[in-house]
Amino acid sequence: GPCKAVVNLFRKLKNxxxxxxxxxxxxxxxxxxxxxxxxxxxxEPVFLFCVNGKIITxxxxxxxxxxSKKITELVQEEREIAAGQKERDEVLTKQIVEDxxxxxxxxxxxxxxxxxxxxVEKTLALIRPSLLKERRRKYSVxxxxxxxxxxxxxxxxxxxxxxxxxxxxxxxxxxxYFPVLLExxxxxxxxxxxxxxxxxxxxxxxxxxxxxxxEAMKENPNSLRAKYAxxxxxxxxxxxxxxxxxxxxxxxxxxxxxHTLALIKPAAAKKHKDDIMQKVKEAGFTISKIxxxxxTHEMATQFYKDHKGKPFFEHLVTCMTEGPSVVMILTKENAxxxxxxxxxxxDPEVAKVTSPESIRAQFAQDxxxxxxxxxxxxxxALESIECVFGEIDIx
Numbered sequence: 001g002p003c004k005a006v007v008n009l010f011r012k013l014k015n016x017x018x019x020x021x022x023x024x025x026x027x028x029x030x031x032x033x034x035x036x037x038x039x040x041x042x043x044e045p046v047f048l049f050c051v052n053g054k055i056i057t058x059x060x061x062x063x064x065x066x067x068s069k070k071i072t073e074l075v076q077e078e079r080e081i082a083a084g085q086k087e088r089d090e091v092l093t094k095q096i097v098e099d100x101x102x103x104x105x106x107x108x109x110x111x112x113x114x115x116x117x118x119x120v121e122k123t124l125a126l127i128r129p130s131l132l133k134e135r136r137r138k139y140s141v142x143x144x145x146x147x148x149x150x151x152x153x154x155x156x157x158x159x160x161x162x163x164x165x166x167x168x169x170x171x172x173x174x175x176x177y178f179p180v181l182l183e184x185x186x187x188x189x190x191x192x193x194x195x196x197x198x199x200x201x202x203x204x205x206x207x208x209x210x211x212x213x214x215e216a217m218k219e220n221p222n223s224l225r226a227k228y229a230x231x232x233x234x235x236x237x238x239x240x241x242x243x244x245x246x247x248x249x250x251x252x253x254x255x256x257x258x259h260t261l262a263l264i265k266p267a268a269a270k271k272h273k274d275d276i277m278q279k280v281k282e283a284g285f286t287i288s289k290i291x292x293x294x295x296t297h298e299m300a301t302q303f304y305k306d307h308k309g310k311p312f313f314e315h316l317v318t319c320m321t322e323g324p325s326v327v328m329i330l331t332k333e334n335a336x337x338x339x340x341x342x343x344x345x346x347d348p349e350v351a352k353v354t355s356p357e358s359i360r361a362q363f364a365q366d367x368x369x370x371x372x373x374x375x376x377x378x379x380x381a382l383e384s385i386e387c388v389f390g391e392i393d394i395x
Contacts (some may be wrong), residue, residue: 006045006047006062006064006067009064009067009068010025013068013071013072017071017075023071023075045060045061045062046058046059046060047059047060047067049070049071049074051074051078057070061356061357062356119198120196120197120198120200121196121197121198121199121200121201121244121247122153122194122195122196122200122247122248122251123194123195123196123200123201123204123240123241123244123247123251124192124193124194124195124239124240124241124247124250124251124254125145125192125193125194125195125204125238125239125240126190126191126192126193126238126239126240127141127190127191127193127237127238128184128185128190128235128236128237128238128239129184129185129187129188129189129190130184130187130188130230130233130237131228131230131237131238132157132188132189132190132191133188134230137228138191140228141224141228141238144207144224145193145195148197148203148207149197149198149203150195150196150197150200150203150204151195151196151197152193152194152195153194153195153196154193154194154255154333154334155191155192155193155194156191156192156254156255156334157189157190157191157192158189158190158192159186159188159189159190160185160186160190161186162182162186165181165182165185165186166182167253168250168253169181169182169185177234177235180234180235181235184233184235192254192255194251194254194255194333200247201240201241201242201243201244201247204240204241205240205241205242207223207224208223208224208225208236208238208239208240209222209223209224209225209226210223210225211225211236212225212234212236213225213226213229213233213234213235213236214234216229216236217229224238225237225238251333255333255334256333257331257332257333257335258331258332258333258334258335258336258378258381259288259329259330259331259335259381259382259385260329260330260335260336260339260374260375260378260381261327261328261329261330261373261374261375261381261384261385261388262280262285262327262328262329262330262339262372262373262374263303263325263326263327263328263372263373263374264276264277264325264326264327264328264371264372265319265320265325265369265370265371265372265373266294266319266320266321266322266323266324266325267319267322267323267365267369267371268363268364268365268369268371268372269292269323269324269325269326270323271363272363272371273326275362275363276359276363276371276372277326279342279359280328280330280342283332283338283342284332285330285331285332285335285338285339286330286331286332287328287329287330287331288328288329288330288331289328289329289389289392290326290327290328290329291326291327291389292324292325292326292327293324293325293327293388294321294323294324294325295320295321295325296321297317297321299387299388300316300317300320300321301317302383302384302387303320303373303384303387304316304317304320312368315368316368319368319369320373327388327389329385329389335381336374336375336376336377336378336381339374339375340374340376341355341358342358342359343358343359343360343371343372343373343374344358344359344360344361345358345360346360346367346370347367347370348360348361348364348365348366348367348370348371349367351364359371359372360372
């Protein structure tokens with residue numbers, strides 16, 4: 001739909017590249033074009049870049065510097081092709097994945113993208129400590145992951161304990177290399193990634209190459225395990241799940257399903273309940289429990305006990321008790337953190353700048369009546385769930 005924020009940018013670029021007949025801008029209304037059905041009800045500007053009849057990249061949200069950079073690069077490339085200085089690379093069609101946690105693929109037939117029988121999978125990838133310390137090489141691996149069509153659905157960086165390492169690698173415990181693996185895995189932070197794309201497990205394994213560094217160097221020197229080996233470290237620095245079943249188990253090990261308490265505050269519940277509930281569902285959360293309830297002063301005080309004694313505390317409690325709230329238990333992998341990301345920053349004015357698609361950016365009134373509440377960590381989530389729902393079995 002129309003996006004006034006970039007109109008001036010498009011005019012400026014059109015003037016700068018006025019001699020290029022191939023540069024065109026168009027506005028498309030997703031509701032009236034069947035091809036753009038995946039973008040309906042998303043309430044966000046999306047910029048599709050097309051070359052030679054194919055979508056080659058997407059920018060979501062109004063990121064003027066990135067949009068300008070993409071356009072400039074594409075125009076320059078087309079000039080070089082027209083001048084015979086460069087041949088047009090074959091544009092590989094990529095599946096566009098909306099939300100990795102829901103694993104839904106969107107296809108655009110009008111641009112030559114064909115449906116396949118392969119389904120979007122998740123797989124686990126680990127960047128082990130010795131490689132993770134080398135920042136430039138770490139970012140090179142992450143870029144390669146993106147270039148090969150993977151989406152990073154979830155990630156976290158943790159230092160594994162000896163107990164965690166033994167549990168995760170228990171099938172390898174009797175192998176000669178296990179002591180070295182144990183020492184390596186507990187020597188510093190490991191970056192843990194949940195990757196999604198079509199045929200993700202097999203594709204990531206193919207990129208990794210043979211299991212050992214020695215085999216990778218001899219048999220497939222272009223594999224990731226060969227290219228990103230670390231001197232004097234015999235253990236390969238990259239891990240991938242062997243099968244879809246292993247991927248499911250390994251992802252559950254590092255990203256177990258969590259429960260978090262989510263609350264739509266009274267003012268937002270009255271005006272925006274349906275819209276907020278829609279965003280919750282689109283984000284892939286399972287609503288395990290839900291009820292509408294007017295919070296008591298004691299319950300609101302418990303939610304915000306960390307703010308007790310601060311000047312705004314009583315006003316905050318009043319906002320929470322002025323009418324019925326919608327209280328939910330949300331379930332999902334990494335639920336606590338993902339709900340906090342969906343809520344956005346506490347201050348809606350900050351949210352509008354840094355997280356314009358967040359709930360607070362779109363539906364909050366002010367910093368106190370800021371539409372939604374969520375648990376700050378897993379322990380707080382369990383306390384809050386028990387406070388509102390009592391002792392219940394939600395697993």
